[in-house]
Amino acid sequence: MYEALRNELIEYSKTIGIDEVGFASVEPFQDLKTRLKEQQELGYASGFEKGTIEERTTPSLLMSEAKSIIAIALSYPTRMKNKLPNKKGERRGMFARASWGIDYHIVLRDRLEKLADFLSEKIPSFQYKIMVDTGELSDRAVAERAGIGFSGKNTMIIHPELGSYIYLGEMITNIPFTPSQPLNVTCGDCTKCLDACPTGALVEPGRLNAQQCLAFQTQTKGFLDDEYRDKLGNYVYGFETCQVVCPYNKGVDFHHNEEFEPDPELVTPKLTDLLQVSNRQFKERFGMMAGSWRGKMPIQRNAIIGLAHYKEESSVGLLIELMTTDPRPVIRGTAAWAIGKIGTDEGFHAISTALQEESDKEVIEEMKKGLSFQKLEKEQEG
Known part of the structure; x- marks a missing residue:
């Protein structure tokens, strides 16, 4: 039966x-x-x-x-x-x-x-x-x-x-179905995922240090550690290099369920647009996506890091506004770091000015990091 x-x-x-x-x-x-x-x-x-x-x-x-x-x-x-x-x-x-x-x-x-x-x-x-x-x-x-x-x-x-x-x-x-047989397949000698992991989170075959995984880091709510910022690229949620390089994923692209079809405007949003959405707008646009579960703040932090990754000078004005007016220390501080990373004279001046008014210790530290890029820039020019 x-x-x-x-x-x-x-x-x-x-x-x-x-x-x-x-x-x-x-x-x-x-x-x-x-x-x-x-x-x-x-x-x-x-x-x-x-x-x-x-x-x-x-x-x-x-x-x-x-x-x-x-x-x-x-x-x-x-x-x-x-x-x-x-x-x-x-x-x-x-x-x-x-x-x-x-x-x-x-x-x-x-x-x-x-x-x-x-x-x-x-x-x-x-x-x-x-x-x-x-x-x-x-x-x-x-x-x-x-x-x-x-x-x-x-x-x-x-x-x-x-x-x-x-x-x-x-x-x-509570039905005693006969168990299926596990597959007798392995990765063999392939180590492409371990070799490609940018943080070394795959500490050995089959073992992940989740704390170091960039996919995990994109979901944290505090300041992103310095060691991860330059490795994140333009990802605002998740990370998947260990899947992209896998030979078993070569050419794989299945569209079996309409619910999973991506809206390009949602899955590749403009970074500056992400930084200007209200809580209500965020829920309306992204609320049905798995990546929205931690709220907008981690995603906005990651978007700022993405702008720094591209050294997007056109975003400096918006980043200055966030650095000086946003009530969230993580956003203010990350914006200050990104402004320094982008490296415009306008940005360095804005950080110096904002530093005189800032009271949060962590934000002040990020502002100093931002200004350190100016010193590095001058040393490289010299």
Whole structure:
């Protein structure tokens, strides 16, 4: 009975935009438990994780009647139509591909709810618990056990055909489905992701120091450490070099779900426009994107860093305004640093003047960093 239902579910999943479905046992994830403890001891955890280590590795603690886990994967696009020009005077930022389209949490939960409705019609006593990224279980550990893909050296789950550009979600159920077979595939000798990681966050194959990962850093709310600023480029949310260089992602670009299609104006917004949106405007424009979850301030901070990356002189006036009038110290200070990085006489003069009025210690430090670029400039000229 359950084997027939399993096959029916797989066929149904294809009709609602699910690229891959697999089944996993609810046995505790012992290897993951050991690894999570190591991550905590080493200080590599991001701090965004939900639940205790026991809850994150023991499905039965999350649902007492747990008998199996259904894992799903949905692919997302890597290329956009009508790409907008990123040119001097109109520099644009970049949301990583995982934030294109409608927030994947919403889309995957919708697909999992559809699977739950399908099973509820077949099994009146059906029970389930859905999780997408923000739940206790590790989506990647579940997906690996369910045969969705293998765990790459970049810590991503890699599907042999879809690559790592996939969203993952799962549903604990009280139906004893037969588990899928994990894939017998590896990265082999390839180390392209480790070699390309700009911060060394991939400390070894399959181990990430989340604290050093630029994708994590774009979501922090304080000042971005100096060591990350020059490496961020024009990303305002997320970072994906470890995926871009992966051979399994070469040529991968799937457009299976309309919800994930990117709006070029939203995923590559003008950096100066980002700095002038109100909270209401930000929610109206970006609220349905996964990259909006931390609010506008981290994204605006990153946009300022992006302008510094391009040395965009046309933005100096706006940056001076932010440095002198914005109530948020992180924005004032980052603007001062960026003004110095861009390096105009007008900018250096504005920093010197604003420094006399500033009282926040961290902002003052950033202003001094901004002015240090002037000294460096003179030394190079000499």
